[in-house]
Amino acid sequence: MSDNKRKHSSIIVDGVEQAPSRAMLRAVGFEDKDFSKPQVGIASTWSMVTPCNMHINTLAEAAAEGADQTGSKSVIFNTITVSDGISMGTQGMRYSLVSREVIADSIETVVGAQGFDGLVALGGCDKNMPGCLMAIARLNRPAVFVYGGSIRPGKNRTDVVSVFEAVGQHSEGKITDIELIQIESEAIPGPGSCGGMYTANTMASAIEAMGLSLPNSSAQEAVSKIKLEDSRAAGEAVSNLINLGIRPRDILTKQAFENAITVVIALGGSTNAVLHLLAIAHEAGVDLTMDDFERVGKRTPVLADVRPSGNYLMSELIEIGGILPLMRTLLEKQLLDGSQMTVTGTTLEENLSSVQDYPEDQSIIHTFEKPIKKDSHLRMLYGNLAPEGAVAKISGKEGTIFTGNARVFDSEEDAMKGIMNGEIVENDVLIIRYEGPKGGPGMREMLSPTAAIMGKGLGDKVAFLTDGRFSGGTHGFVVGHITPEAYDGGPLAIVQNGDEITINADSNQINLNISDQEITSRRKEWTCPKNTIEKGVLGKYRTLVSSASKGAVTS
DSSP states (O other): OOTTTTTTHHHHHOSGGGHHHHHHHHHTTOOGGGGGSOEEEEEEOOOSSOTTTTTHHHHHHHHHHHHHTTTOEEEEEEOOOOOHHHHTTSGGGHHHHHHHHHHHHHHHHHHHHHTOSEEEEEEOSTTHHHHHHHHHHHHOSSEEEEEOOBOOOOGGGOOHHHHHHHHHHHHTTSSOHHHHHHHHHHSOOSSSBOSSSSHHHHHHHHHHHHTSSOTTTTSSBSSSHHHHHHHHHHHHHHHHHHHHTOOHHHHOOHHHHHHHHHHHHHTTOOTHHHHHHHHHHHHHTOOOOHHHHHHHHHHOOBOBOBTTTSSBOHHHHHHTTTTHHHHHHHHHTTOSOTTOBOTTSSBHHHHHTTOOOOOTTOOSBOOSSSOSBSSOSEEEEEETTEEEEEEEEOOSTTOSEEEEEEEEESSHHHHHHHHHTTOOOTTEEEEEOSOSTTTTTSOOBOHHHHHHHHHTTOTTTOEEEESSBOOTTOOSEEEEEEESOGGGTOGGGGOOTTOEEEEETTTTEEEEOSOHHHHHHHHHHOOOOOOOOOSHHHHHHHHHOOOGGGTSOOO
């Protein structure tokens, strides 16, 4: 076999000098014949930390079989994962976005050190998925991503967001202690990622649209025969990519990212897609900005009636065919670029050519004639409160314009106490600041407070602003990623209780309704909060991380 297919592994195992390397590899299962094969790393995010990833070891083994059966030699290795759902609302959530960088760095480290010629990366939760993609783009060796798959619904079509919202309902006396425990006990029945169009399913769909996973990989249940087959096929596909010489940056073009944005919007996906796609594009050397989301959003309708803003679960979308029929329709409407290469070795258009329509009686995916929203629910807002931009998730159900008075908190914990104590009332603009990438540090997600607001029946009566992030399970009138963040002296830092704020998702504006003179005066009085975290991974992150408007990357 030519060294072109073993560009990296040949350096590790060929020649007399590398006898010690071969000796160590023999101990982990290599035979003589394996040293002449391309080596494929299988990056597994298996962990018993979270149900999202508890089954991925089985999928990794299937991917390894697929690679081995098609002329490569697989090597399984692990990287970390943390659980957003478990750490949500606590100081532990500071580590969530940080874990994305750790995962990308760790995969790069192993693949680079071991000289793997190709890579299959398997992810099943919010941050390990973009972390895998960032490493794939950075390494630029033939690679395929495998999504771990969606969880099956809990009893009465419940999911993890049902539990978060039940907390708010409980505080209002709408459900009893016993009812809360019952929802808690039945909402998450086993392995798989959270069951709505939250961040995991959003990113899985985006990755498939970009061409870095096999067709239909995003729309399979975690515990299913088809997911095992998908994993095995991914191992086969990476061997094919090595043979063809197709690398990730051949696939990750600007047009591929625009395809991903289009699919995310059509599905009503998570605001986190903005942050993660910007980060992946950065690693791929693609010039992607928030303005690209706005431009693509003007031409793309929201078509999927899925949670959190809609009615249906991912498992129900899977039953009618997943996202492939939707992508074929978007292609026919010339909203996708079908000429883009994918990990199948063929183009997106070729992959979609034999896809069948959705069943006629389905009601999950709307038509272009009767969309849920005629343009994007993801709004890139600018104004004197967000000079570098902010990301809003406006489904339209809440309206598109909100004016109210600020109710300011300097941490998520303080805000949560205020919500649960009934301090937030109709027409308030709830602000949680100093929770950005540097300020947190770590840019925590805010599902606990938003879910509590929904549970209290205030979802369409208050707005919520933060320099932190929102979970993919969030809905309501919410604006996150406000930049510059408060910790860097952004305008959010000088907002005071009672200030009037206007959010306009029609003109894409977010403004603090006070005079420029008053803004200047307050800026002079502002001082940065004391830095209480200087060491460890959070300290490193605070030192290195960029603005959320640039993807909050550290490289």
